[in-house]
Amino acid sequence: MGHLVELFARVDRLESARIPEVTQSNLFRSVGHELVGSEGFSCIACHEFNGQKSGEMGAIDLATASRRLQKNWFHLYLREPARFNPTVIMPSYWPEGRSGRTNLLEGDAARQIEALWVYLADGDRAKKPVGLSRQSRELRVGDTTELCRGQGPVGYRGIGVGYPERLNLGFDSGEMALRMLWKGEFVSIDAGHFHPRGTDSINFPPGIPFHRLESPEATWPRKAKTNHLFPHDHGYQFLGYHLDARRRPTFRYRYGDILVEDFFEDVLDAQSKAYFRRTLTFTTPSGSTASPAAQPFEFRAAVGQHITSSSARSFSADSLRLRITSDHSGRVRSGATDEVLIPLNPPPGRSTLTLEYQW
Amino acid sequence: MRGSLAKTCLLGAITAWAAVSVLRAEEDLGAMWGTAQEEAKYYPIVDIPIPSGVPLHPGGLEVLPDGRLAVGTRRGDIYFVRGAFDSPPRPEYHLFASGQDEVFSLSWKDGAMTATSWAEVTRITDSDADGVADRYDTLSNNWGYAEGHEFAFASKHDPEGNIWVALGLSSSYESHNLFRGWAVKVTPGGKMIPICSGLRSPGGVGSNAQGVLFAIESQGPWNGCCSLKHLKPGGFLGHPASYNWYPFAPGVPAPALEPKSDSRMGIEKKRVRELVPPVVKFPYIKMGRSISGFRLNKTGGKFGPFDNQLFLGDYSLSLVMRATTEQINGVWQGACYPFREGLATGIMNVEFSPKGQLMAGGFTTSRQWPVRGTSPFALQRIDWNGITPFEIQEINIRKDGFRITFTEPVDSQTAAAVASYRIVTYTHVYHGGYGSPEVDHTTPKVLRAVPSADGRSVNLTLNQVMEDHIHDFDLSGIRSQAGRRLVHNKAYYTVNEIPKN
Numbered sequence: 001m002g003h004l005v006e007l008f009a010r011v012d013r014l015e016s017a018r019i020p021e022v023t024q025s026n027l028f029r030s031v032g033h034e035l036v037g038s039e040g041f042s043c044i045a046c047h048e049f050n051g052q053k054s055g056e057m058g059a060i061d062l063a064t065a066s067r068r069l070q071k072n073w074f075h076l077y078l079r080e081p082a083r084f085n086p087t088v089i090m091p092s093y094w095p096e097g098r099s100g101r102t103n104l105l106e107g108d109a110a111r112q113i114e115a116l117w118v119y120l121a122d123g124d125r126a127k128k129p130v131g132l133s134r135q136s137r138e139l140r141v142g143d144t145t146e147l148c149r150g151q152g153p154v155g156y157r158g159i160g161v162g163y164p165e166r167l168n169l170g171f172d173s174g175e176m177a178l179r180m181l182w183k184g185e186f187v188s189i190d191a192g193h194f195h196p197r198g199t200d201s202i203n204f205p206p207g208i209p210f211h212r213l214e215s216p217e218a219t220w221p222r223k224a225k226t227n228h229l230f231p232h233d234h235g236y237q238f239l240g241y242h243l244d245a246r247r248r249p250t251f252r253y254r255y256g257d258i259l260v261e262d263f264f265e266d267v268l269d270a271q272s273k274a275y276f277r278r279t280l281t282f283t284t285p286s287g288s289t290a291s292p293a294a295q296p297f298e299f300r301a302a303v304g305q306h307i308t309s310s311s312a313r314s315f316s317a318d319s320l321r322l323r324i325t326s327d328h329s330g331r332v333r334s335g336a337t338d339e340v341l342i343p344l345n346p347p348p349g350r351s352t353l354t355l356e357y358q359w
Numbered sequence: 360m361r362g363s364l365a366k367t368c369l370l371g372a373i374t375a376w377a378a379v380s381v382l383r384a385e386e387d388l389g390a391m392w393g394t395a396q397e398e399a400k401y402y403p404i405v406d407i408p409i410p411s412g413v414p415l416h417p418g419g420l421e422v423l424p425d426g427r428l429a430v431g432t433r434r435g436d437i438y439f440v441r442g443a444f445d446s447p448p449r450p451e452y453h454l455f456a457s458g459q460d461e462v463f464s465l466s467w468k469d470g471a472m473t474a475t476s477w478a479e480v481t482r483i484t485d486s487d488a489d490g491v492a493d494r495y496d497t498l499s500n501n502w503g504y505a506e507g508h509e510f511a512f513a514s515k516h517d518p519e520g521n522i523w524v525a526l527g528l529s530s531s532y533e534s535h536n537l538f539r540g541w542a543v544k545v546t547p548g549g550k551m552i553p554i555c556s557g558l559r560s561p562g563g564v565g566s567n568a569q570g571v572l573f574a575i576e577s578q579g580p581w582n583g584c585c586s587l588k589h590l591k592p593g594g595f596l597g598h599p600a601s602y603n604w605y606p607f608a609p610g611v612p613a614p615a616l617e618p619k620s621d622s623r624m625g626i627e628k629k630r631v632r633e634l635v636p637p638v639v640k641f642p643y644i645k646m647g648r649s650i651s652g653f654r655l656n657k658t659g660g661k662f663g664p665f666d667n668q669l670f671l672g673d674y675s676l677s678l679v680m681r682a683t684t685e686q687i688n689g690v691w692q693g694a695c696y697p698f699r700e701g702l703a704t705g706i707m708n709v710e711f712s713p714k715g716q717l718m719a720g721g722f723t724t725s726r727q728w729p730v731r732g733t734s735p736f737a738l739q740r741i742d743w744n745g746i747t748p749f750e751i752q753e754i755n756i757r758k759d760g761f762r763i764t765f766t767e768p769v770d771s772q773t774a775a776a777v778a779s780y781r782i783v784t785y786t787h788v789y790h791g792g793y794g795s796p797e798v799d800h801t802t803p804k805v806l807r808a809v810p811s812a813d814g815r816s817v818n819l820t821l822n823q824v825m826e827d828h829i830h831d832f833d834l835s836g837i838r839s840q841a842g843r844r845l846v847h848n849k850a851y852y853t854v855n856e857i858p859k860n
Binding site: 054131132133134135146147148149150151156157173174189191192225228229232237238239240241242243244245247252 | 411412413414416433434435436454457458459460461476477478479481482486487493494495496497500501503504505507535536537549607
């Protein structure tokens with residue numbers, strides 16, 4: 001069908017709109033964002049945006065605009081929608097070429113329309129317009145990290161985090177454990193429940209992150225139905241999370257008297273493929289002997305059906321590739337399931353463990 | 360043609376079915392007081408508009424120091440609303456926090472919002488002053504939460520800065536997870552201190568005018584009706600399923616005995632020393648089916664003649680009631696009074712505004728749990744228009760009867776006539792079964808009714824005051840000096856103790 005586009009283009013006679021040069025793409029993007037929202041032209045009063053309906057009209061999703069439309073046509077259409085479809089209800093926001101918003105880009109119609117194009121070119125990665133309805137049970141990520149909490153596949157105390165590069169994770173605040181990774185669409189939510197959507201999910205079993213095994217074959221601890229003080233009796237206390245300027249959470253918890261700050265960021269590799277970089281920062285007091293963390297322990301970084309290592313820092317756990325990028329090494333403990341365990345003995349003061357999760 | 364006829368028949372059938380369903384729901388929910396029209400003459404209800412893009416199923420409510428209303432929702436959002444208290448309301452909604460579990464309780468203190476949901480108490484702050492929260496610090500998540508019915512509701516900060524949390528059981532009959540059925544206190548430093556056992560499915564937690572902490576309790580096993588219970592440290596509040604957690608509460612000695620089923624509160628409270636009888640019982644259906652949240656009226660007269668009383672919202676019946684409490688022989692007890700019906704939805708919480716208005720908000724869930732107010736969600740405001748209704752203001756117990764105080768002087772003739780006062784008493788079976796009929800009815804005789812000189816109160820002398828009974832008052836015979844009838848004729852006093860003098 002694609003060939004039809006070229007054939008139509010040959011016979012179609014459409015003038016070229018005046019398309020201005022974009023010298024400051026961030027400014028244009030921000031103006032476009034303002035125009036689409038409820039404090040601008042309120043396009044979202046009729047149009048859907050990234051799957052979210054704000055008004056009753058259900059007009060076509062603007063996040064798809066740059067995929068579907070040619071820029072020249074976009075410019076001509078917006079100046080006079082009725083020209084292309086006499087029955088269309090959409091008004092022109094630049095009657096006789098004059099904008100109602102004279103404070104943005106000097107009120108220049110061509111520049112404002114180009115600003116809309118630049119903003120919409122981000123597609124579903126675009127910053128959510130102001131006034132966009134939040135009613136949908138599909139929680140989608142725009143350009144900012146989103147969170148949800150409640151019951152789901154990550155337990156009763158789950159926290160779901162969706163990152164702009166379309167990576168998502170599920171963290172259990174009850175055991176302070178990473179439980180799930182997935183890609184693509186984030187979650188659907190409903191009153192204290194969330195359900196991961198998307199694809200390529202990796203699940204980790206329940207279990208605390210840090211532990212000193214009593215013996216080489218000992219089971220890694222997880223909450224059993226009747227261990228009512230778990231994991232507080234193993235020295236854990238969940239402290240919550242802080243959001244950075246991009247609203248990415250740093251999970252905070254105690255293991256004994258070590259403060260752990262656990263931060264995930266979505267990173268692009270050289271091939272623009274997204275992966276997670278995880279930084280665990282330990283703040284360890286000096287001279288403590290009583291705490292469970294006073295002696296060396298291990299961090300369980302991954303669990304899988306079959307784990308192999310190509311080095312002390314590089315592991316394949318089923319579909320997950322795990323790399324240690326700080327000065328630590330890991331070992332594989334084989335059993336009914338395999339585990340990657342990283343011995344730790346954080347020195348007094350601050351120290352970090354960094355990992356990369358790719359899948 | 361045939362198709363559209365079939366469609367009309369189908370639509371007709373669906374409408375008929377829906378009408379029957381609505382009727383059945385009305386039947387199931389019980390008769391209304393029938394007082395909404397009269398109530399509206401003193402306490403109009405105002406709807407607070409909610410923009411279509413704002414998902415607002417209110418759970419927790421709070422008033423901020425800057426006069427905005429905070430609403431915590433089922434979706435895990437906290438909105439700050441400016442203009443909800445204006446007349447007419449002109450609300451602007453600002454999203455302060457999001458991404459949480461269902462927020463049923465809110466309390467603002469020292470620049471932070473403390474929110475409580477099923478799993479934890481969270482202290483939420485905006486550390487970079489951009490108007491949006493960026494720190495979600497878990498104050499405590501140390502109680503068990505692993506089943507879908509394990510609610511948690513919390514108080515405002517007490518004078519020491521503690522948050523009191525009432526934890527619902529795992530199911531009507533059992534407690535599977537740590538401290539389910541208990542009330543705990545969470546200190547500003549995040550320590551969780553167990554307080555008392557014996558709750559079943561508690562709702563809102565709050566204090567009375569004396570600063571004593573109470574929680575709403577639901578009808579069910581060991582609970583003949585909804586009630587207000589005293590969160591007495593070391594107490595056992597009635598449902599024995601949570602006895603199993605005493606080994607985890609070293610500061611709270613376990614009762615030596617368990618209550619016997621098929622008994623009476625009056626008997627068991629003498630056997631089980633820790634047993635704390637409900638403070639105010641709300642006769643089932645007549646006075647609520649699922650009371651949810653309550654708040655103390657400290658408006659200083661801006662909400663009418665009911666200062667220092669408790670106002671309670673009911674979820675199923677979409678109404679608001681009042682309650683008063685007093686301590687007799689060291690035991691808390693009191694009375695409840697109908698106040699306002701006809702709210703739009705299931706009420707989850709109530710909160711007084713700085714202008715002395717009562718906010719009431721909530722939602723309905725599935726059709727399986729019928730709610731009288733049919734809006735899926737609503738935020739409303741009950742205003743006092745300045746006209747004092749003729750009402751029973753308060754009932755207090757005396758050695759040989761009761762003193763009834765009215766909001767306006769009573770007509771001396773009707774007030775002095777014993778026939779104006781119809782009193783019956785009853786109690787419930789105290790047992791492991793679900794709910795209870797009203798039992799052991801008595802009809803005390805009013806021997807004397809003596810109005811006070813100013814006509815504002817009447818001392819009733821009875822031939823007998825029944826300990827452990829609800830005293831059900833019907834005062835339809837009473838008139839004010841101006842000839843008015845009472846807006847509400849009924850009130851219900853729970854007698855746990857009788858004054859000795």
